[in-house]
Amino acid sequence: MPLIELAGxxxxxxxxxxxxxxxxxxxxxIDAGEYVAVMGPSxxxxxxxxxxxxxxDRPNEGTYRLAGTxxxxxxxxxxxxxxxxxxxxxxxxxxxxxxLTAAENIALPMTLAGIPAKERATRVAAALAGFGLENxxxxxxxxxxxxxxxxxxxxRATIMRPALILADEPTGNLDRHTGEEVMHLLEDLNRQGVTxxxxxxxxxxxxxxxxxxxxxDGRIERDSADLADV
Amino acid sequence: MRFADTLRFxxxxxxxxxxxxxxxxxxxxxxxxxxxVLTALGDGxxxxxxxxxxxxxxxxxxxxxxxSGTGGFNPxxxxxxxxxxxxxxxxxxLLRAPGxxxxxxxxxxxxxxxxxxxxxxxxxxxxxxxxxxIRGFEMAQGxxxxxxxxxxxxxxxxxxxxxRQEMFGSEPAIGQLVRVGDRRVRxxxxxxxxxxxxxxxxDEVVFIPVAMAQALFNSNTLFRVLVxxxxxxxxxxxxxxxxxxxxxRHRGEEDVTVITQDAVLATFDKLLGALTMGVAGxxxxxxxxxxxxVMNVMLVxxxxxxxxxxxxxxxxxxxxAIRLAFLAEAAMLSAVGALVGYLLGQVGAFALRQAxxxxxxxPPDWAVIAGLSTALGTGLLFGxxxxxxxxxxxxxxxxxxx
Numbered sequence: 001m002p003l004i005e006l007a008g009x010x011x012x013x014x015x016x017x018x019x020x021x022x023x024x025x026x027x028x029x030i031d032a033g034e035y036v037a038v039m040g041p042s043x044x045x046x047x048x049x050x051x052x053x054x055x056x057d058r059p060n061e062g063t064y065r066l067a068g069t070x071x072x073x074x075x076x077x078x079x080x081x082x083x084x085x086x087x088x089x090x091x092x093x094x095x096x097x098x099x100l101t102a103a104e105n106i107a108l109p110m111t112l113a114g115i116p117a118k119e120r121a122t123r124v125a126a127a128l129a130g131f132g133l134e135n136x137x138x139x140x141x142x143x144x145x146x147x148x149x150x151x152x153x154x155x156r157a158t159i160m161r162p163a164l165i166l167a168d169e170p171t172g173n174l175d176r177h178t179g180e181e182v183m184h185l186l187e188d189l190n191r192q193g194v195t196x197x198x199x200x201x202x203x204x205x206x207x208x209x210x211x212x213x214x215x216x217d218g219r220i221e222r223d224s225a226d227l228a229d230v
Numbered sequence: 231m232r233f234a235d236t237l238r239f240x241x242x243x244x245x246x247x248x249x250x251x252x253x254x255x256x257x258x259x260x261x262x263x264x265x266x267v268l269t270a271l272g273d274g275x276x277x278x279x280x281x282x283x284x285x286x287x288x289x290x291x292x293x294x295x296x297x298s299g300t301g302g303f304n305p306x307x308x309x310x311x312x313x314x315x316x317x318x319x320x321x322x323x324l325l326r327a328p329g330x331x332x333x334x335x336x337x338x339x340x341x342x343x344x345x346x347x348x349x350x351x352x353x354x355x356x357x358x359x360x361x362x363x364i365r366g367f368e369m370a371q372g373x374x375x376x377x378x379x380x381x382x383x384x385x386x387x388x389x390x391x392x393x394r395q396e397m398f399g400s401e402p403a404i405g406q407l408v409r410v411g412d413r414r415v416r417x418x419x420x421x422x423x424x425x426x427x428x429x430x431x432x433d434e435v436v437f438i439p440v441a442m443a444q445a446l447f448n449s450n451t452l453f454r455v456l457v458x459x460x461x462x463x464x465x466x467x468x469x470x471x472x473x474x475x476x477x478x479r480h481r482g483e484e485d486v487t488v489i490t491q492d493a494v495l496a497t498f499d500k501l502l503g504a505l506t507m508g509v510a511g512x513x514x515x516x517x518x519x520x521x522x523x524v525m526n527v528m529l530v531x532x533x534x535x536x537x538x539x540x541x542x543x544x545x546x547x548x549x550x551a552i553r554l555a556f557l558a559e560a561a562m563l564s565a566v567g568a569l570v571g572y573l574l575g576q577v578g579a580f581a582l583r584q585a586x587x588x589x590x591x592x593p594p595d596w597a598v599i600a601g602l603s604t605a606l607g608t609g610l611l612f613g614x615x616x617x618x619x620x621x622x623x624x625x626x627x628x629x630x631x632x
Contacts, residue, residue: 080546
């Protein structure tokens with residue numbers, strides 16, 4: 001069963017007089033539970049693709065079906081709901097809210113979704129334990145190491161139990177060792193059935209994924225799944 | 231997002247930027263405090279003046295020589311020349327009017343008082359015993375002026391308390407012979423000190439019979455005739471009757487002005503009320519400025535927190551939730567500002583009352599309510615635009631700003 005189906009997706013930006021085609025006629029199908037790495041040089045459209053997959057951006061053309069429903073035609077509020085329930089984001093620069101503690105940051109998606117405080121507390125406690133952050137619950141982001149911050153971010157991305165996790169260079173700001181740890185966490189989630197899409201520059205990181213997409217000039221240049229089929 | 235969570239989020243956001251928050255709260259509180267203090271001043275002035283007029287005596291109708299163009303209080307009354315004298319007989323005739331209880335003639339001038347080698351310039355009021363009753367003066371020692379024939383003044387004087395102190399010190403004053411102008415008169419009474427009355431300090435006045443005063447100043451006319459109506463309701467009737475009697479006596483010519491205390495009060499009340507409104511208007515402008523400042527602060531907050539807003543959207547926050555959070559923050563800033571300003575204003579008004587005890591500097595309720603609601607209103611109103619801007623931010627663009 002495909003989780004993601006992109007058909008004829010095009011996205012272009014107007015930069016002054018010139019139109020930049022970030023994505024051009026993209027077709028893509030990702031099944032539930034896959035582990036996909038999106039690679040390619042800067043400007044190849046990786047981030048644009050990720051933003052589209054995360055419903056942070058709308059395509060100019062084409063349709064995007066998420067778990068069978070067309071999400072391109074949804075209103076902004078409906079898209080917010082889909083993001084809240086089905087998609088978790090992990091960013092390169094963590095994107096934690098600096099004034100909130102680790103526990104509050106993890107709880108944030110639940111707070112935004114209007115989940116009662118009591119349930120939030122139990123789920124945050126479980127997440128903190130699951131990511132080895134029990135004694136960091138009351139710390140603010142600036143009191144945490146890079147690895148801890150990214151673990152908080154991952155805990156936050158998973159707290160709503162989304163079907164899809166989108167990670168944009170999740171190890172980009174981490175040293176090799178902590179990066180490795182973070183990738184293990186993400187891969188564990190994938191083993192539990194979460195669909196994982198990772199955007200990365202890093203060849204070795206990309207090689208760990210079960211499927212690699214190589215992007216160039218807004219197109220998928222190579223898809224390892226196609227090669228396997230041949 | 232739950233309402234309690236929205237409030238907590240807004241509170242934390244406000245607390246996260248202490249300088250920005252403090253500044254906008256300060257601006258708002260200064261605005262509200264200005265409204266409270268300025269209206270307290272204006273309204274205090276109004277009450278002070280009204281109080282002073284009331285202490286002039288109750289149910290008062292005042293007759294002035296000369297016709298003023300308008301029926302009300304007119305500063306020109308003080309400088310117009312008198313076409314026909316307002317005489318003691320005119321005053322006495324007013325007692326015939328059915329609506330009148332008491333009448334007191336008043337002639338005023340300055341002269342000297344001397345006793346035992348001490349000499350002092352004083353204000354001399356020529357009047358009758360009824361004046362003391364009308365004005366509600368109490369005697370500290372002795373008795374008031376006798377209320378016998380107004381045209382034949384006895385050689386007596388009632389002095390103010392300050393005059394007694396300066397002329398007699400610790401010596402007894404009652405029964406002493408003093409010289410007022412070129413007359414030798416006997417002190418029969420000393421007024422209880424009442425302090426500042428409107429226009430003249432009664433502690434520094436000497437009262438002599440009206441006939442003697444006219445002789446002393448070589449004049450036939452009275453400065454004023456004070457008439458006390460039988461009741462508050464009788465004031466308009468008494469005014470008519472007084473006017474009729476004088477007109478008859480002056481060959482049908484209406485050459486006096488009759489003003490009632492109510493008219494004077496109403497004039498001053500209106501005047502000072504307008505003053506208060508004007509002052510409140512000025513203060514309201516400062517509130518509007520504070521509101522605009524809150525808007526600026528919130529706009530800066532939106533810019534400052536663009537990345538955060540993008541993140542919230544990525545985490546599934548709807549535009550509505552973000553709008554509400556920013557609006558709640560603006561409302562909080564202005565609510566806290568309004569509250570602090572209200573307290574500051576009350577402290578300011580209290581300090582004013584401590585510094586000037588005679589001045590009833592209480593802010594009127596309407597000003598407090600208007601000030602607080604304007605503060606909240608402008609805060610919310612000017613919070614709408616930044617909140618909308620925050621809600622409309624494109625999440626991708628917002629996230630890029632990190």
